[in-house]
Amino acid sequence: MQNFLYGAILIAIGAIYLQKPDIFRRGVWMKTxxxxxxxxxxxxxxxxxxxxxxxxxIGAVLVLWELASYLGWH
Incomplete structure (x- = not known):
């Protein structure tokens, strides 16, 4: 279950980066x-x-790995 959660989080972060690639181009990030x-x-x-x-x-691989494990495919 843990891999599924990590995969979902990575997919969500990746989707944010695709939608808003300049999310960190402000504030303290500009200097660091x-x-x-x-x-x-x-x-x-x-x-x-x-x-x-x-x-x-990477998130999709983790989710699929967890689903395969849950279904007994490996």
Missing amino acids: SIAIRFLSEENYQKYMRGLGIVLIA
């Missing part, structure tokens, strides 16, 4: 984030969307 400091705004948005896709993929 290395990615914000070194990437242009366009490249930072590409980076965040890519990170969102990776998080969704």
Whole structure:
């Protein structure tokens, strides 16, 4: 059950990053984030969307792993 919860959380965070890739381009993050400091705004948005896709993929694997375990497939 724990993998399912972690997977769902990762999918939710990834979806947020896909919808709002500039969510951290304000406040204290502007001074502390290395990615914000070194990437242009366009490249930072590409980076965040890519990170969102990776998080969704990892979350989907965790959810599917838990479902396979629940159904007795492994």
